[in-house]
Amino acid sequence: MPKMRRKADLPSKTCTACGLPFAWRKKWARDWDSVKYCSDRCRSGKALQKPGGIAP
Numbered sequence: 001m002p003k004m005r006r007k008a009d010l011p012s013k014t015c016t017a018c019g020l021p022f023a024w025r026k027k028w029a030r031d032w033d034s035v036k037y038c039s040d041r042c043r044s045g046k047a048l049q050k051p052g053g054i055a056p
Contacts (some may be wrong), residue, residue, distance in 0.1 A: 017042035 008041035010024040015038040037043040 015042050018044050
């Protein structure tokens with residue numbers, strides 16, 4: 001059985017939409033360098049921003 005890793009030991013990034021930190025997930029293993037958003041809600045949130053480019 002593989003050795004378990006603690007969540008604190010995993011790499012993390014900051015979401016470009018909401019600014020909150022998020023941790024690495026196994027499903028992002030192949031394209032971790034291109035991951036920008038923490039969730040589908042943040043990724044599709046571009047349409048929810050105010051016209052001036054300032055997030056609500």
